């Protein structure tokens with residue numbers, strides 16, 4: 176178990192290093208002189224040359240990469256933004272909470288509504304309730320976020336004046352962005368939970384649980400739901416990448432100062448250090464979320480760890496031991 | 512009833528004229544058609560019949576676990592220690608299931624929850640019916656594991672870490688954990704290797720004796736019946752076509768279907784030219800005739816058999832045959848002597 180967990184944590188570092196390499200190569204091959212961009216249009220050639228030298232831009236690429244990683248790891252230094260001349264890390268940190276709040280709230284809402292609806296549909300398959308839930312999932316799935324966002328602003332902010340159209344400040348500001356961002360995930364969670372529950376409801380162990388005299392609700396939750404969870408957790412983790420992508424668009428529609436907005440601005444301004452930093456931050460968040468999901472898997476399904484190192488590993492070790500003993504006995508016989 | 516080993520025994524379960532239908536889109540499947548039988552204390556009753564004969568449906572009806580819809584108990588009664596079970600509220604049935612009646616299912620590979628440790632699965636049923644703490648239930652579950660021949664220190668292991676035979680042992684432990692009056696074993700060995708089958712049957716037999724449990728053993732294997740049962744009922748198309756003691760069924764079978772079942776078993780002691788499996792297919796429960804259900808497959812069928820359902824005849828004490836051709840075993844004095852002793 177611990178072997179798996181440690182291995183899985185190490186994998187996070189490998190993934191982040193991989194992302195760093197790719198991002199670094201990409202920004203290397205994009206045109207433009209960082210020193211010139213930092214100093215602005217009025218700087219002379221000499222000034223730019225001096226700045227480039229001090230920034231180490233004349234060193235071999237591998238050295239630059241090493242320095243970039245070193246600075247990031249030791250000083251959390253991701254370079255300076257071309258547009259504001261401020262350290263990228265600091266700018267990201269002021270924006271991170273917005274994206275994180277938006278993403279986590281949207282994911283939580285999708286789970287809290289999608290999963291119970293899926294279960295409720297499945298336990299009464301083909302009932303009116305189930306039909307309504309399936310239809311709802313279909314509608315939610317086909318709503319385009321961007322269009323729906325504008326529509327909502329129009330209705331709830333402009334016409335009804337219930338909710339603020341954009342910006343931050345109160346928790347009212349979060350309602351529309353979070354709800355809209357959660358819809359796609361909610362739809363897919365309804366569908367996945369429902370079909371996964373339908374599969375487990377038919378399983379023999381559900382009947383065994385009923386044969387014990389267990390209450391139907393407990394049979395469904397303790398025996399059915401826990402088994403149905405594996406595909407659901409899978410869907411949640413897939414959904415998180417969609418949500419992270421979705422924050423970029425939602426943040427622009429609702430003018431939320433998060434990382435998504437920061438990155439769209441940075442891309443339009445060709446502000447590479449900022450883009451690079453943003454991508455790295457998202458990659459880290461993403462790796463950690465995936466790590467958590469994988470650990471949840473392990474907690475739900477005991478078969479995963481066994482498949483990894485359990486029964487077979489034990490058998491193989493035993494076999495190896497027996498073979499060694501046989502070999503030793505054979506050697507003894509030959510020699511003795 | 513004058514049969515020796517039954518005489519003094521009280522009746523634990525009495526099924527009377529039970530009719531179970533499944534209402535499906537394709538039509539009504541008449542799975543159980545007026546089955547009646549009794550189970551006495553400490554006895555093992557075998558229910559034998561081909562797949563689709565309605566054996567599982569009877570078992571589920573007794574447990575109150577028939578899936579509704581599509582199934583429906585049309586009529587009949589099921590009495591446990593004199594108490595009527597048909598029509599009982601689900602809540603009342605819950606206190607009976609697992610406590611008074613335990614059940615073992617056909618496929619041990621799928622009857623256990625894969626994400627729950629085997630010990631916890633046993634402890635669950637104990638906690639439901641006995642007013643004891645979690646810790647005490649665990650201790651008891653551990654003892655139950657030992658009883659079925661699994662080391663108690665495997666309590667925390669999961670079903671995938673056990674072989675098929677071991678899983679069936681766990682299922683047996685669950686079924687017997689609360690010391691039920693009745694154990695229903697629905698083809699408990701069908702899914703197991705032949706070598707394991709004997710062990711599991713032996714275990715059921717031993718535990719049954721220890722606990723004084725009455726057992727309904729459902730099987731399609733007459734060999735299993737011969738080894739473990741006291742009495743046997745042959746089920747065809749939802750009806751009991753012949754029932755009686757092992758001797759009645761194995762030595763003096765009268766129903767053509769029962770005889771056919773024996774004809775389709777390979778025998779080692781007698782050299783037979785070829786096996787004689789019963790011709791034709793199992794009757795379709797959707798289209799059962801008004802007359803004898805076995806008519807289409809019967810070698811002795813004649814016009815007379817089409818005149819309605821054949822009546823049950825008690826050809827010797829406790830030996831009941833549902834066939835027009837059934838005749839009293841008057842010429843068999845040894846069975847009479849035995850019966851009246």
Ligand SMILES: Nc1ncnc2c1ncn2[C@@H]1O[C@H](COP(=O)(O)OP(=O)(O)O)[C@@H](O)[C@H]1O
Pocket residue numbers: 533535540541542560561562563564565566567568569578581796
């Ligand atoms: N869930 C169900 N839905 C519809 N029909 C069923 C269902 N279960 C059983 N049946 C019908 O009942 C008949 C008897 O089935 P079953 O009791 O499982 O027999 P056995 O256990 O002897 O093989 C089957 O032939 C089938 O047509």
Ligand code: SF4
Pocket residue numbers: 766767768803804805806809810811812813816821833834835836
């Ligand atoms: S009643 Fe007729 S058809 Fe039915 S089993 Fe007896 S002989 Fe055969």
Ligand SMILES: [Mg+2]
Pocket residue numbers: 563566567568697698
């Ligand atoms: Mg069956």
